[in-house]
Amino acid sequence: MSQFVWDEKYDVGIKHFNNQHKQLLDALRDVYKAMENKEDKAAIATVLNNLIKYAKEHLTQEETCLKENKYPDFENHKKLHEVFISKIIQFYEDLKNDKFTIHFEIAIFIKNWITNHIMIIDKQYTEFLHSKGIY
Ligand SMILES: [Fe+2]
Structure with a gap:
């Protein structure tokens, strides 16, 4: 389960986004746990829906901040978020339509996307936002 816990390697240098990334991983951990506990479809759908809601909220906030500060790679960054969502x-x-059964792969895919996005894509805005006085 430690793979769903925020770690210093995910530090993007912006406190608010670090906190949101922690919460995103918490929400994902709930999905993983529900799958591990072999909870029913409705229960898994609920935690997955929570994750989607939280991811949308966080990614929108990130996009707003990047746009407001005229981040040069804004459009591309936003597109990556949209594909993920x-x-x-x-x-x-x-899940709702009974089209998938391999739950763990879904959790692992989401985890890999989030952690890779944080470590590779999000970290690219650190220096830029710091130069705008945002920490
Ligand atoms: Fe991002």
Whole structure:
């Protein structure tokens, strides 16, 4: 379960976003736990839906901040968020429609996306936002 816990390697240098990334991983851990405990479809759908809601909220806040500060890579960054959101919504729809059964793969995919995005893409805005006085 430690793989769903925030670690210093995910530090993007912006306190608010670090806190949100921690909460995002918490929400994902709930999904993983529900799957591990072999909870029923409705229970897994609920925690997955919570994760989607939280991811949307966080990614929108990140986008607003990047846009307001005229981050040069804003459009590309936003697109990556959109692809991710549509993918997890698809997982949710598939779950509701009994189209998938391999739950753990879903949790691992989401975990890999979030952690890679934080470590590779989000970290690219650190220096830029710091130069705008945002920490
Ligand atoms: Fe991001």
